[in-house]
Amino acid sequence: MASKALFSLLLPLALFASAVLGGSDVTCEKLDRGTCAFAVSSSGHRCVLEKHLGGDSRAEKYSCRSSGVEAAGHFSAWIETDECVKACGLNRETLGISSDSLLDQQFMRQLCSPECYRGCPNVVELYFNLAAGEGVFLPNSCGRNGGSSRREMAEIKSSGEVKAAPGPWVSFIALPPTSPEKLPAYNNGEALPPL
Structure with missing residues (x-):
C-alpha cells in the first residue's frame, strides 16, 4: 500500500520534471506567451517572444518563434521553471533576446x-x-x-573598440584663398616643379 502511494506521488513528479527539463518535444511556435521566453526547442534553438499588432482591431498579439541562437548542447526541449524566472529577476513576457x-x-x-x-x-x-x-x-x-x-x-x-583608420598618416595644411596657378603641388612633402 505504501509503495502504491509513493508511486502515485513520484509518477506525476517525474512526468512534470520530464516536461520541464527536457524529454518531450518542444516546438517554439507551439509555446504560449507564458512559457516562450527563456525556452529552448528540441532542436536546441532558443525561443523568442514577439509582439505584433493585429489587423483592424489594432490589438496586440504575441507569438513565439525559434531564433537563430543555439543553446549549449545539453539544453534542448527546455522550458524554464518559474523558480528560475523569479530567482534570476526575469520576466516571462520578455520580448526577443x-x-x-x-x-x-x-x-x-x-x-x-x-x-x-x-x-x-x-x-x-x-x-x-x-x-x-x-x-x-x-x-x-x-x-x-x-x-x-x-x-x-x-x-x-x-x-x-575604436581603432585608428588603416593607412598612412595624412596631414592637411590650410592655405589662404589664392588662384590655382599660385598653389604649390606637393609630392611626398616636396614641392613639384611648375608645369
Whole structure:
C-alpha cells in the first residue's frame, strides 16, 4: 500500500520534471506567451517572444518563434521553471533576446545571486553568451561585487573598440584663398616643379 502511494506521488513528479527539463518535444511556435521566453526547442534553438499588432482591431498579439541562437548542447526541449524566472529577476513576457538587461545593476545582482547563478544553468548560459558578445566575461563580473561592478557596465555600454583608420598618416595644411596657378603641388612633402 505504501509503495502504491509513493508511486502515485513520484509518477506525476517525474512526468512534470520530464516536461520541464527536457524529454518531450518542444516546438517554439507551439509555446504560449507564458512559457516562450527563456525556452529552448528540441532542436536546441532558443525561443523568442514577439509582439505584433493585429489587423483592424489594432490589438496586440504575441507569438513565439525559434531564433537563430543555439543553446549549449545539453539544453534542448527546455522550458524554464518559474523558480528560475523569479530567482534570476526575469520576466516571462520578455520580448526577443537582448544584452540590454546586463546594464541594469539590480538585474545583475539577481543573475549573480547563488540561487540563479548556481541553480539556473539555462539562464546563466544565455547571459554568459550575451555578455561574451559584448566583450565581458560573466564569471568575472559576477565575482566582483556580486555583478554590480560599474566597470563591466561601462564596457558593455561602450560595446566596441575604436581603432585608428588603416593607412598612412595624412596631414592637411590650410592655405589662404589664392588662384590655382599660385598653389604649390606637393609630392611626398616636396614641392613639384611648375608645369
